[in-house]
Amino acid sequence: MSEPLLTVADSLKDRARAALGSRNLVLVGLMGAGKSSVGRIVASQLGIPFIDSDHEIERVSRMTIAELFAAYGEEEFRALETRVMKRLLKSGPRVVSTGGGAFINDRTRRHIKKGGLSIWLKADLDVLWERVNKRDTRPLLKTENPKQTLENLMKARYPIYAQADLTVLSRDVRKEIMADEVLKAVVEQKESAAS
Numbered sequence: 001m002s003e004p005l006l007t008v009a010d011s012l013k014d015r016a017r018a019a020l021g022s023r024n025l026v027l028v029g030l031m032g033a034g035k036s037s038v039g040r041i042v043a044s045q046l047g048i049p050f051i052d053s054d055h056e057i058e059r060v061s062r063m064t065i066a067e068l069f070a071a072y073g074e075e076e077f078r079a080l081e082t083r084v085m086k087r088l089l090k091s092g093p094r095v096v097s098t099g100g101g102a103f104i105n106d107r108t109r110r111h112i113k114k115g116g117l118s119i120w121l122k123a124d125l126d127v128l129w130e131r132v133n134k135r136d137t138r139p140l141l142k143t144e145n146p147k148q149t150l151e152n153l154m155k156a157r158y159p160i161y162a163q164a165d166l167t168v169l170s171r172d173v174r175k176e177i178m179a180d181e182v183l184k185a186v187v188e189q190k191e192s193a194a195s
């Protein structure tokens with residue numbers, strides 16, 4: 001009789017790694033959802049490379065996101081983001097944390113759908129606000145009422161984030177717990193696809 005490849009005793013990370021295969025795991029969601037910080041932990045648990053698309057954009061342009069928005073505007077930023085995402089998703093497996101607007105852009109979303117398993121870190125307004133109001137690095141929130149801006153972005157974007165393959169609720173728990181929930185969602189997706 002042949003041995004099963006993985007037994008129930010295998011750890012969550014091994015099961016998630018097997019479920020992911022050669023695909024990229026792409027974290028999407030609004031600013032403050034935890035894509036960058038949780039994505040890094042998930043990648044280290046899975047033992048695969050981590051890339052944050054905003055960091056990659058900053059590296060290739062040698063400018064910060066805020067400088068790019070100020071110098072060229074959002075449209076140019078999105079065009080650069082699309083090109084960078086397309087390149088990052090060409091091979092896998094990797095964990096790719098996106099900037100909040102990436103999945104909203106039609107062309108970038110198509111690349112994500114083709115090149116990876118997408119997971120939405122979904123959070124409510126107060127959780128997001130608590131996190132983003134501590135830093136002023138996000139150009140889209142440099143408005144008179146940034147909390148209202150964030151709420152408007154939620155209303156406009158949540159129906160689109162809902163198209164991600166998987167959804168995990170981003171709550172006020174430790175980032176390591178959020179990372180475990182991401183791994184569980186990857187495993188469950190594989191199991192439900194197989195049944």
Ligand SMILES: Nc1ncnc2c1ncn2[C@@H]1O[C@H](COP(=O)(O)OP(=O)(O)O)[C@@H](O)[C@H]1O
Pocket residue numbers: 029030031032033034035036037038097131132171172173174175178
């Ligand atoms: N589960 C969490 N618990 C507490 N703080 C968090 C959690 N997830 C993220 N943060 C903090 O919230 C801020 C935004 O997180 P970040 O990973 O940059 O989000 P995103 O990339 O989605 O905008 C950071 O300061 C980060 O340390």
Ligand SMILES: O=C(O)C1=C[C@@H](OP(=O)(O)O)[C@@H](O)[C@H](O)C1
Pocket residue numbers: 029030031032035036054065098099100101102137138139140
């Ligand atoms: O929501 C957005 O459109 C943006 C989110 C930011 O990334 P985070 O979601 O990692 O903050 C960054 O890409 C840029 O400021 C635009």
Ligand SMILES: [Mg+2]
Pocket residue numbers: 035036037052054097098099
């Ligand atoms: Mg980020």
